[in-house]
């Protein structure tokens with residue numbers, strides 16, 4: 014049974030309310046979403062639908078290419094954990110995820126040398142599909158990354174206001190060099206899978222790269238589910254014209270649990286309706302210094318220490334404030350062991366990661 018205050022649907026927030034000067038209405042809906050759900054849909058977000066349509070078309074073109082073309086931009090060619098990963102090469106909660114994906118991020122093109130911090134390896138060059146293979150892929154996805162970033166900063170400003178903090182409160186977490194990332198994912202229908210692989214598109218997890226995630230569900234298919242605080246799975250059905258926003262572990266930690274990061278998963282799409290595509294964006298944070306928690310008004314303290322049932326793996330909460338860069342790299346190594354073992358051998362060994 015769901016607790017009385019528990020959620021059974023995901024709120025829909027309309028950024029037009031801000032445009033109309035109804036900030037109070039928007040902010041109170043946002044408070045409800047971030048205090049009690051950790052997920053919300055946002056509409057009138059200003060990212061052109063045509064850009065998403067183009068990105069989806071390019072995703073279909075790319076994933077349909079022969080394996081050797083996709084392998085040219087495999088993650089294994091870079092220490093950044095950016096690039097292509099084959100189906101079954103990502104592990105969540107000890108099980109294979111049945112999805113194929115391409116991860117992209119701000120191109121910082123750091124040349125890593127011994128003596129530099131380990132996390133700087135995340136900022137090295139990575140491979141894109143060439144324009145000969147998929148014309149316009151890199152340009153389109155970098156444009157989308159910029160659009161997502163603008164929206165993300167706007168939403169973080171509103172989240173700060175919902176916490177009764179100055180609008181620019183989050184800037185301290187990303188003024189220096191940092192990297193925002195996105196990925197484009199293809200989830201094959203369950204009928205395409207080996208029955209022994211089950212129906213895990215991506216296993217139960219909490220996003221842990223930074224502050225918030227913004228997600229475009231590019232197919233009209235079910236699959237994304239959000240775990241409420243009593244442990245029930247709630248469908249996040251695609252709604253045309255909206256994006257899904259969820260809070261990451263970093264935000265949860267910075268607010269001392271006032272804004273909990275919510276567990277979610279994707280089930281493989283049902284047979285007969287084709288694959289599901291999605292394009293999430295992850296707001297990253299600077300990794301060069303420990304984080305200071307936000308100084309949130311005492312009146313919100315009653316929202317701390319919520320009891321939340323979660324099927325996700327351990328959260329790295331204590332590490333977010335103290336040693337987030339190691340937590341982040343460790344998380345990547347356990348998710349993508351081949352890259353981890355190749356570029357981070359010592360840490361991979363310490364973590365007991367096996368190929």
Ligand SMILES: O=C(O)CCC(=O)C(=O)O
Pocket residue numbers: 198215220228230237277278279291292293
């Ligand atoms: O594909 C989706 O809808 C969600 C993906 C997701 O949760 C993730 O990659 O962190």
Ligand SMILES: [Fe+2]
Pocket residue numbers: 218219220277
């Ligand atoms: Fe996620």
